[in-house]
Amino acid sequence: MSRFKALLSMFVVCVAAQTLSVALADSKEFVVGASVALSGKYARTGQEQLHGFQMWVDDVNARGGVLGRKMRLVHYDDESKPEVGAKLYEKLITQDKVDLLIGPYSSAVTMAASTVAEKHNFPMVSSGASSAKIWERGYKNTFGLYTLAEVYMDPILEFAKNNGLKTVALIYENTAFPRSVAAGVRTKATALGMKVVFDEEYGKASTDFSSMILKMKAIKPDMVIGGSYLPDSTAFMRQARENRLYAKIFAFAVGPGLPDFGKNLGADANGVMGNTQWEPELKIPGAGEFSKKYKAKYGHEPGYHAGGGYGAGQVLEAAVTRALSVDRDKVRKALYELDIVTTFGRFKVDGTGKQIGKPAYAVEWINGEREIILPKDAATHDPVFPFQDWSKR
Amino acid sequence: MLSKHASLASAAVLVVILAVAPAVLGEYYLSFLTQLLMMVALAQAWNTISGMTGYVSFGHATFFGMGSYAAALLLPLGVPWWACLIAGALVALALSVPLGFLTLRLRGPYFAIAMLGLNEVARVFVTLWVDLTGGGSGITLSPELLPSLTTSYYTMFLIAVAATVIVAAIYHSRFGLELRAIREDEGAAEMVGVNTTRDKLAAFVLSALIPGAAGAVLVMYTSYIDPAAAFAPAVNIQMIVMVMFGGSGTVWGPVLGAGLVMGLREVFWAEFPAAHLMLLGVLLLSVVLFLPGGLMALFTRRKLVRPEVAAGPQERPDG
Amino acid sequence: MALFEPTILLQLLIAGLLTGSLYALLASGLNLVFGVMRVINIAHAEFMLLGAYLAWVLYVYANVHPLLSLFIVVPAVFGIGWVLERTLIEHVVGRPLLTSLLATYGVSIIMVNAGLLVFASDFKSVPQLQGAIVIGELAISKPRLVAGVLAVILTFAVYLFLEITRLGKAVRAVAEHPHVATICGIDVQRIRMLTFALAVAMAAAAGVMLTMIYSFSPDTGADFIQKCFAIIIIGGMGNFLGAFYGGVLLGVVEAFVGGFGTTQWAEAVAYLLLVLVLLIRPTGLKGMADVK
Known part of the structure; x- marks a missing residue:
């Protein structure tokens, strides 16, 4: 019978431990x-x-x-x-x-x-x-x-449109948040009359982007947008440099908004745009x-x-x-x-509880610093545009 | 071995306690027990193929994930939850027959290697089939479609009992004897007339049905599924560790292993969030090295099987 | 389609060859251990990450360039491998293959989760030796070029060691006939310790170079071990050079699948190749007949 006893005592221990933690509440x-x-x-x-x-x-x-x-x-x-x-x-x-x-x-x-x-x-x-x-x-x-993730890239896309950019290459990780960012980019780009000329999902943050970048190079998009997190946006930029991929704007959902992005890439981070929910410098x-x-x-x-x-x-x-x-x-x-x-x-939320009061902020790495560039009224620096070609760095 | 009567009596007591549990327990314990019973079912499933035949599967979480997805896709179409459960098992069945047919021709180590990546391929497959599965965004089920926690609990309870009964029935049957013969020496088993291909395939298919059904119940409980959660490598780790810890190839080992590991997790996880998987690794290593028969070996008076045989087909470096 | 331009094809080929050489360095160590000890080390890729993290620590806290830290990390992991073989792996040698499979699986779980405890799950990398060498239209990644060339050199150095030196011949003797080797006066246990240590040191070297190419986290090993298995099955289990060719082949195939298909398919390619080969030849392409 001892195996049954073992099971039972295990169970009693669990129950006792939990009850104790509740009893301590004030x-x-x-x-x-x-x-x-x-x-x-x-x-x-x-x-x-x-x-x-x-x-x-x-x-x-x-x-x-x-x-x-x-x-x-x-x-x-x-x-x-x-x-x-x-x-x-x-x-x-x-x-x-x-x-x-x-x-x-x-x-x-x-x-x-x-x-x-x-x-x-x-x-x-x-x-x-x-x-x-x-x-x-x-x-x-x-x-x-x-x-909302769907509107993350709106300010940057509007900025791109105003500067005459027409084609977008879109890449994103295959999980819920990056896919939402990508869906938002497709909608907004179409609304602005821009064309998504490259659209590919990838499976892992540790992905080897070189094949993807080579394909992109053949298409020559005006701007590259990544629905990404920190490791993949870092890896992508590094491999973009190694493969000499050029676009007028590089922008990533999560990544450039974090201090580690600059730490990992050094000077290569300069000119990369991104999104942020919040910055200490915001007014x-x-x-x-x-x-x-x-x-x-x-x-x-x-x-x-x-x-x-x-x-x-x-x-x-x-x-x-x-x-x-x-x-x-x-x-x-x-x-x-x-x-x-x-x-x-x-x-401020709407009738479904969805956030509608908070705007999306865009940042750009300029001279090794993360600066807020969009929207205008919150900006700490003017956008630096276009992205400086690798051979001139 | 304990006497048959003691075995049956303790089983009966356990079943009665678990059957009345929802009446006396709060929702949290009920959901804990639901997950415990799920692990019992999964452990028994792994035991059916790997414990019995020595063919170690590192990929059984695949069937679990497939079952989850089957249920998540059917529930919103208005299919009743119990039918989704059956569908989960059937999808696992449909996958396991061709898969088993192909991989079970491979001898032990090759089979293990072939199964190791299965999970990953299933994850990529489900992620890529965006039109059907929603890809990486996952599938959300609305709460009104879902059965109550008590229903999920009883369903998981039935699956766990069914899994244990299946293992017990196999263990005491001629079929079980043949499977053990395959584990100890497949060539010899073949020579004395055991239809090894048929036996292995039967065990494999049985072992896939249970995770398929359990996966369907889990998704009804969490209400959300994405490829990473459905095909989590941690599920494989847990299955294997629980069976090895309790006693591989035995009827009660997986139950004991699942109960102890889940109980320990529950107590320690609040304190050491990241360490508990590491402890599972330590547990696995210690059991493999020092107690190849698992905890059940401590209960058995006469050893039916030598411990080194229990772990798989014999292999020497000078082969 | 612009994709068929010769420069792009050439770029894909170069990318594939360079990545493939790194796979080869990793996989040939795994195969060496299997050949000599009949142990499939599931934790092999974790030793690669051990090397990567050691290099990362040296870079972040002592500002040591990864190429320099090779000289510290590789001997260190060699030592760790030596001790681990003696204390742990030695006990599963000669036991059923599945016992060693589960034991090394345990080692892998412990190493991954210890890594998560110490380094957390965020991805690390070492931004050194960045950029590309540009020749006309071609751009070749500097870290990949260095890593690829070094990987080839290291793998062949080990190969020459096995072929030419007395000690290397002893290793091969143990691989082929442990009993005969014992009778000939070879200290078989020492040879096994040497083999295991050498193999994980090779993995660590691959890991050090990885820091400059990829972002890695403690659970990145799972991707690599899967590829290693595919490679050694393709190249033949226990066959040192076979693993080398298999590694290079996989790298090239992945690059082209990523280029003409999608990178998500490239992730599954290793496994599909593995299954394909196992179905055609259940013991691997150049499989050892005696592995039951």
Whole structure:
């Protein structure tokens, strides 16, 4: 019988461990729950996002909390996996009985997590997902903070059109977010009367782009757009140089917006454009101050995921203050009605919970620095155009 | 070996406990148990081919992913969830017959190598077929289409029980004897008249059905599927480690292995998020080196099979 | 179609040959271990990444150029391989092949996840030796050229070692007849330690050069080991030079599939080749008949 006993005792240990953690909760505080990617594909961005959440919790509590109650953050590692994310939101809602929910990082995990939130009719502020598909499912409880992936490249495409560029080569990774960026590029380019002359998906960040680049070279597009993350955009630019691929604009969704892009490419980064959700330099109230505090605390400049994490907290704070409770229905109503500017930028959603208030920002690497170039009113530098040919560098 | 009565009695108690679990447990434990039962089913599936015949499959997650996709594609068309489940199993079946026919002609190591990349090819295939599968964007299922957690739980429970019953039935049958003969010496088995090709194929197909069905249930539980999640290499790792840990080629080993590994994960994962897969590696290595029969070997009084034989066909460097 | 221009075809061929030589360096080590010890080292590509990460660490913290760090990393990984063979792999030599398969699978899981713990999952690379040599219309990547040429030199150096030196002949003797080798007074265990260490050192050398070409993360190894298996099956298991030719062939095929098809198909090509070869000749093209 001992194998049965072993199984049973295993089970009892699990139950006991979980019950204990719930029993320790203090009813005098509000509990905010989130799953964060601390391991797996998105570990690095997840870590920054978590720092953002934690800074917000510290700041709120230093101010005396919300509605006179302190905030406490409960978070778990979702391993960057949708199925683990789903399980964790089930746990946060039914087991930890959290009062408020923040969404996970990445569109893929959010897809799974938001379904759990919807099932429990629990409003969730999502700071790490930007694929419009999330808001096309008729859900009532997912509130986006990020500018949509579909409009990421709009400012750059408009800029290109105004400068007489006609053809676009589009490449993207085959996961949810990059595919959404690509879909947006196709729509916008067609609307502007530009032509997508090359359109190819790739499977991995570690892809060898040389064959792809050689094909592109034969087509000679005016501009190259990548629906990419950091490693693939870096690899692509490196191989573009090795194969002497030239275009007037190189622009990538994620990558040029991050400090590591310049670190990895050095001078080759100059002239590359990209997108960003947020920059410390943006003229948004509180952004500069947040960055300073963040840097003092964690020893590095905050990326936009950190800003988004902090902003998500502020949105919840505003919603609870407006609703005067953490009642799910009242918080949901408040979230729909809110039109505020957080450290992360404007927050205003439409009837599906989709973010419509926040614009897309374009950056460009100029003389080894990341400068905001578009839209004009937020710019820290004029765009440098066209991209300087490799042979003249 | 424990006496047959004790074995049956403990099985009965376990089944009764799991059957009443939804009445007393909260949703989180229920979803934990659903995943545990899924791992039991997957472990038994791997056990059916690799534990029994010694043909190590590094690619069984493929059937799991195929089942997930079958269900995710059919549910939105209005197909009832139980029919999707059957469809998941059938898709796995349809894939496993030609695949098994081709790969099982290969001897042990070549079969292992051929299966190692299968997962990856399936992932690329599903990603490329954008019109059908939505490619890398994945498929989202709306919540009203999905069965309740309790239903998913009971379904997974039935699959796990069915998988265990299949393994038990094989184990005690002539078919099981023939499979073990193949594991110990395929050439000799052939010589005494065992139809090795037919036997291996039958075991392979049975071992593919279960992950197909389990994959269909999982997608109903997560409501979202993308190629990376459906064909995750981690699923292969877990299957293999659980069976090896519990005792490969035995009836209760995979159940024990899945229960212990999932339980340990649940307790440790909150503390060491990134370390738990590494611990699985350590576990696998230790079991292979020091306890080739797995934990079940500790329970058996008389050794039916020598441990070095249990791991696969004999092979010496001087061949 | 502009794709059929001779310069583009030539570029594809060169890209394929250079990548292929790197595959060859990696795969011939794997095949050497299999030939001598009858162990399929699933963790082989993880040793490549070990080399890559060591080079990355040396570059980031001590500003050592990867080509210089070859002289530190390769001996270091040789030492690690030596110790690992003695303490672990030696215990599975002579056991059923599937035992060693599962044991090295365990080593691979441990190395990948230890890598994730230490270096996290974000991709690293070393921006050295960048750019291209331009000859008219042709542009040849500098890091790939250096890596490709070095890979060929290293592989042939090991080949010559096996063919010419006394020690190398001992290695081949153990591969062919361990018992006879023992009787002849060869310390078989030492030869196995040497073989394993040499093989993982070759993988590490490939890894060091990888840092200048690709972005890598702790789980990049999975792509490479799959390719290695395809290569050694194509080239013949246990056949050192066969793996070299197989590697170069795979590199070229991938480049052309990527060029005329899509890069996603190129990713699956290795596996399709492998399955094809296994179906035609269930023991590999130049397979060893005695491998059951």
